[in-house]
Amino acid sequence: xxxxxxxxxxxxxxxxxxxxxxxxxxxxxxxxxxxxxxxxxxxxxxxxxxxxxxxxxxxxxxxxxxxxxxxxxxxxxxxxxxxxxxxxxxxxxxxxxxxxxxxxxxxxxxxxxxxxxxxxxxxxxxxxxxxxxxxxxxxxxxxxxxxxxxxxxxxxxxxxxxxxxxxxxxxxxxxxxxxxxxxxxxxxxxxxxxxxxxxxxxxxxxxxxxxxxxxxxxxxxxxxxxxxxxxxxxxxxxxxxxxxxxxxxxxxxxxxxxxxxxxxxxxxxxxxxxxxxxxxxxxxxxxxxxxxxxxxxxxxxxxxxxxxxxxxxxxxxxxxxxxxxxxxxxxxxxxxxxxxxxxxxxxxxxxxxxxxxxxxxxxxxxxxxxxxxxxxxxxxxxxxxxxxxxxxxxxxxxxxxxxxxxxxxxxxxxxxxxxxxxxxxxxxxxxxxxxxxxxxxxxxxxxxxxxxxxxxxxxxxxxxxxxxxxxxxxxxxxxxxxxxxxxxxxxxxxxxxxxxxxxxxxxxxxxxxxxxxxxxxxxxxxxxxxxxxxxxxxxxxxxxxxxxxxxxxxxxxxxxxxxxxxxxxxxxxxx
RNA sequence: CGGGGUGUAGCGCAGCCUGGUAGCGCAACUGCUUUGGGAGCAGUAGGUCACAGGUUCGAAUCCUGUCACCCCGACCA
Numbered sequence: 177x178x179x180x181x182x183x184x185x186x187x188x189x190x191x192x193x194x195x196x197x198x199x200x201x202x203x204x205x206x207x208x209x210x211x212x213x214x215x216x217x218x219x220x221x222x223x224x225x226x227x228x229x230x231x232x233x234x235x236x237x238x239x240x241x242x243x244x245x246x247x248x249x250x251x252x253x254x255x256x257x258x259x260x261x262x263x264x265x266x267x268x269x270x271x272x273x274x275x276x277x278x279x280x281x282x283x284x285x286x287x288x289x290x291x292x293x294x295x296x297x298x299x300x301x302x303x304x305x306x307x308x309x310x311x312x313x314x315x316x317x318x319x320x321x322x323x324x325x326x327x328x329x330x331x332x333x334x335x336x337x338x339x340x341x342x343x344x345x346x347x348x349x350x351x352x353x354x355x356x357x358x359x360x361x362x363x364x365x366x367x368x369x370x371x372x373x374x375x376x377x378x379x380x381x382x383x384x385x386x387x388x389x390x391x392x393x394x395x396x397x398x399x400x401x402x403x404x405x406x407x408x409x410x411x412x413x414x415x416x417x418x419x420x421x422x423x424x425x426x427x428x429x430x431x432x433x434x435x436x437x438x439x440x441x442x443x444x445x446x447x448x449x450x451x452x453x454x455x456x457x458x459x460x461x462x463x464x465x466x467x468x469x470x471x472x473x474x475x476x477x478x479x480x481x482x483x484x485x486x487x488x489x490x491x492x493x494x495x496x497x498x499x500x501x502x503x504x505x506x507x508x509x510x511x512x513x514x515x516x517x518x519x520x521x522x523x524x525x526x527x528x529x530x531x532x533x534x535x536x537x538x539x540x541x542x543x544x545x546x547x548x549x550x551x552x553x554x555x556x557x558x559x560x561x562x563x564x565x566x567x568x569x570x571x572x573x574x575x576x577x578x579x580x581x582x583x584x585x586x587x588x589x590x591x592x593x594x595x596x597x598x599x600x601x602x603x604x605x606x607x608x609x610x611x612x613x614x615x616x617x618x619x620x621x622x623x624x625x626x627x628x629x630x631x632x633x634x635x636x637x638x639x640x641x642x643x644x645x646x647x648x649x650x651x652x653x654x655x656x657x658x659x660x661x662x663x664x665x666x667x668x669x670x671x672x673x674x675x676x677x678x679x680x681x682x683x684x685x686x687x688x689x690x691x692x693x694x695x696x697x698x699x700x701x702x703x704x705x706x707x708x709x710x711x712x713x714x715x716x717x718x719x720x721x722x723x724x725x726x727x728x729x730x731x732x733x734x735x736x737x738x739x740x741x742x743x744x745x746x747x748x749x750x751x
Numbered sequence: 752c753g754g755g756g757u758g759u760a761g762c763g764c765a766g767c768c769u770g771g772u773a774g775c776g777c778a779a780c781u782g783c784u785u786u787g788g789g790a791g792c793a794g795u796a797g798g799u800c801a802c803a804g805g806u807u808c809g810a811a812u813c814c815u816g817u818c819a820c821c822c823c824g825a826c827c828a
Contacts, residue, residue: 188789189763189777193821213820437828454828479826496827510828537828657786692788710787
């Protein structure tokens with residue numbers, strides 16, 4: 177490709193509404209253009225990258241025996257009503273109606289469609305196991321789209337669905353997908369981590385997320401650096417540490433008129449934050465005879481909403497009580513709540529159950545109790561794992577202490593079980609001629625998100641540094657002053673033809689621009705290999721080779737042939 | 752959904768307070784010079800000032816409404 181025939185429109189200035197570096201660089205390089213909130217056009221430059229990622233994904237899925245197909249993005253409401261997700265998916269689902277008033281959704285995922293497909297097509301155990309996948313545009317009406325294509329409403333996703341005669345087969349195939357995903361991210365040369373993830377509503381189901389590691393990531397991962405343990409903080413189990421000490425302080429009621437938060441309490445009364453308890457009031461489930469339930473967490477800990485929702489006593493989705501609701505139920509405002517004489521049921525975090533001599537609100541405005549001790553001052557409530565883990569906590573598997581890092585979720589694999597095959601009555605005949613619901617797995621990869629995640633992980637002040645397998649071009653030729661220099665033009669043309677014939681994606685910058693502009697653009701768009709052809713080098717019989725992000729070196733012109741041979745095996749380029 | 756902010760040329764912004772018919776930098780176009788790290792000079796083109804209504808002799812500017820986009824929050828006791 178020659179620049180003169182391409183659409184290369186770079187910008188020096190950073191668009192004002194781009195917050196993170198990948199979004200800024202994708203706009204500055206011209207890879208994407210925003211059409212409206214959370215919806216982007218991929219330009220020819222951006223599409224080249226997207227296609228390369230797609231191709232790696234496709235090759236590895238095919239190698240694992242999966243079959244590519246393409247399902248409709250517009251899906252009838254009835255299908256979603258069959259599984260109850262027409263309501264459950266909520267406002268994330270983009271709904272629309274046709275001229276006759278029939279309702280449709282733009283697909284955010286395809287479990288319903290694939291199950292509908294399978295119940296018509298897959299009838300016998302002899303056809304199993306089977307895995308279908310597609311690479312397709314999805315739409316989720318996100319609450320707050322942000323960070324460009326990182327969290328867009330419309331995005332490109334690879335979604336795969338497998339069907340199995342039994343759970344053993346599903347589990348074995350799941351392991352194949354785990355390895356396939358690892359291989360995909362290895363091939364894309366991304367630093368990543370597979371973590372155990374929230375297993376959702378289906379008990380016992382297994383789920384892993386694949387995260388590209390980057391400080392700007394929206395997800396937190398808890399892992400033990402020297403062991404294999406890694407989990408999303410959403411689901412990492414918090415282990416209580418230590419034993420409950422004997423009481424040393426007397427219980428006392430203290431006037432705390434200006435202490436409405438834990439921070440106030442710590443500051444004004446010199447309380448160590450680890451000796452304070454937060455009382456969070458949430459809506460109770462129908463299972464218990466109360467409208468609200470209190471959850472106790474140590475002052476420096478955070479409630480984990482997903483863990484809380486799993487408690488049978490707590491309503492799903494989790495809903496925090498409003499101030500007026502709290503006053504009506506307890507008689508005091510938020511800021512003065514605590515476990516003593518609490519008129520509603522309560523559950524303590526495991527760590528809270530081990531505390532002694534702690535402080536908490538007195539359920540009277542402007543008063544707190546200090547020196548509270550379980551079993552002496554009040555009964556020990558039920559306890560559960562309610563909080564997020566923090567750095568230094570012991571890992572649930574006992575393999576060491578947790579460190580927290582940030583990641584961008586780019587893949588998620590899941591053992592669905594029979595949720596959809598049962599809800600939609602997909603049936604296959606087993607060896608005994610008996611109809612059974614097949615076990616299913618589903619496997620997603622955020623193709624467009626990978627592009628942004630790769631930039632987050634690989635850039636410098638000059639621009640993007642693409643991992644080679646997803647670079648829009650392998651090599652860029654930069655002929656300097658080609659307009660005037662016949663020999664520069666001639667060598668550039670020759671190299672362009674030969675590199676192209678060797679199977680490389682070559683970009684030749686044939687714009688009559690000053691060298692600085694050409695260098696800056698080549699670096700901004702992140703092409704891995706640069707060949708600079710100028711009179712100065714030709715006088716010495718050399719061209720200049722630069723690996724993006726590394727020092728330049730000279731290659732004698734008469735050795736370019738040998739250099740080619742190494743170029744042809746792309747791996748050698750990076751050395 | 753709640754709070755805040757911003758809409759002026761492709762991009763980044765000024766002008767608005769104090770009303771008088773729109774400007775700067777980058778990008779683009781033409782010509783000449785320049786050519787190994789985002790050139791110089793001269794010239795050109797591009798704007799219903801988000802939209803609607805109102806006030807006024809006169810509105811980018813003041814008032815009202817609408818829309819769009821961005822940020823923060825929706826774990827706070």
